Amino acid sequence: MTQTILIIGATSSMAEAFALRYAKESAQFFLVARNKDKLDVVSANLTAHGASRVISFVMDGNDSHLLPELLNTIWKTYERIDLALIAYGTLPNQCRAQTDIPYAIAEFRTNAESVIACMAGLAERFALQQMGVIAVIGSVAGDRGRASNYLYGSAKAAIETYAEGLRAHLLRSGVHILTIKPGFVATQMTAELHLPSALTVSPEYVACDIHHAILKRKDVLYTPWFWAIVMWIIRALPAVIFKRMRF
């Protein structure tokens, strides 16, 4: 059966790798991103790789007031959506965010509020069709507030907590919510960081993990897997010790 997939933030590295896996199985897509030129390239690439139909929609995730129009267009184009992935986000500069409050608020809006708006809007529609999976990309950084990036971490914590509640709310509706918590991934967002190469994986690796997590109806996916153990230990550290750590 042809799967119908919605991706918001379709030009992000993880979203592209994810979509490519499904394109090879002739899935059909509804892609949303803010940059039209990039979106056109991603659409053409998915078509070349075997996608049976690709519809694209230009929108900035921050423009939550356009959300009703987006949702109408999606469900006018396709009867149902099997899978939705919310994959956009930014990596705020923590130093700047400490003094530039409007910047910090704008970044939090992008990474938390607008994502929550998407989840809420999608949940309503998914509940009506009584099936499907909504996957959202959080981060291992959402597990604890670290001195080096607590603005990013708190935004991810917000969407993860929201997703957890939504999962419980939709438990009997047939709709599933997947929270994806990647560690270090070599993407556009992290291109300027010096990530430890031994711990860094490719977006394709993450896409493969997400694919399997969806099939298994996992609630929370740590990817790569070892982060589940690492973060279990880090979550267990008492605040007295944790606050003294600098990483």
Added chain:
Amino acid sequence: MSQTLSWGRYPHCPQIPHNVFWPEDVPNGLERIAAFQKGVGLAYGQGRSYGDSCLSESGHLLAMAKMNRILFIDWKSGLIFAQAGLTLAELINIALPRGFFPPVTPGTKFITLGGAVANDVHGKNHHVHGTFGCHVKRLILYRSDEGIVECSQSLRKELFEATIGGLGLTGVILAVALQLRRVTSNQIEQRNIRFQCLDEFFDLSQTQDAVHEYTVAWVDCLASGAQTGRGHYMAGNHAKDGALTPAPPGRIGIPFDPPCSLINAISLRIFNTLYYHRQYHKETVRRVCYDPFFYPLDAISQWNRLYGRAGFQQYQCVVPKKDGREIIRAVMKEIAKSGTGSFLAVLKRFGNLPSPGLLSFPLEGVTLALDFPQRAEINLRLFAKLDRLVHDAGGRLYPAKDAHMHATDFKKAYPRWEAVEALRDPKLNSLFWKRVTQ
């Protein structure tokens, strides 16, 4: 950040790759490299160039592998327009089920379109289809002094010709339009003929190249005396019928660096003798999948590690048709005398189809390619002897494989190098180019 080397892992100059995801990352990346090191960069694909042509002077590279999207394919004509980081492996997976195949393919499918253009690669069908560059219709480059530039045979022809085989120096190749060829099967009708000496190889080339699209020969580089140049002549044509499914990926790997080269005088002699006698009949005919036919070494990922930490150098030369037979015989004698060499010694006759590229390697004549474990003194002495034989006969060496060529030899063998230097992007340079032009 992970560092990278060239395929031969010699010279040992670790490089730091900077990922490029979209064309606009290229100017940022070049600026970042300039700021870091006050140096210039170089685009890097899959790192399959053997020597130093894919290494930058500053030690920083623009890694193009993530720029691998297909922008447009016309399935009627088989014209593909794709970003330069697309590999032939990915291209085959998409094109073969639709009945298309790359018009020219080298011995590995793990190369990018950009790399194929920059080195104007050739394959077993050079005598029929020429080089890769003969099938490129259009190129999109980023030049630090001009921004995004398009070139083709009819638009900025001089830049197009300098870029084909231009070693990535005339601008960062962003996208390539390539004409694919039609196939009706994933199978190759393969004919293997054992030959006992070099003369027999040349006779076979004469008769078999006319009726086979793909031809190449393996030679036993250690055989001497009357057996000099014994080997196997392998020829093939695309089968008329069969499935169009791509080959499954299954590969084994070399997971670590052996402390010393596993390829040495003893292992080589055993392998070559067994390989020469592998077929009982003088001639065999069978059908094989395209994958083992074109890409036998791709079955072992990172086979370059077999040569140990020191790495290896490949010596690939071409000798013009006129004296081809005598010079190749003399070259093979020198190599056999040295007792060093590789499992894969390849002999192939090039045809007379001209390439548009100014620095294209193939000439009408014979090419010989051999890997040598890196041992400074032995290689230096042997290569000096071979260089004299090759260059005095008007031949030349392949920049994509080279780590030793002298500037005087390069300038004599590639007289049009100054036209490429004149069009070189001032923000790009390679260790190879510095070595052979200064």
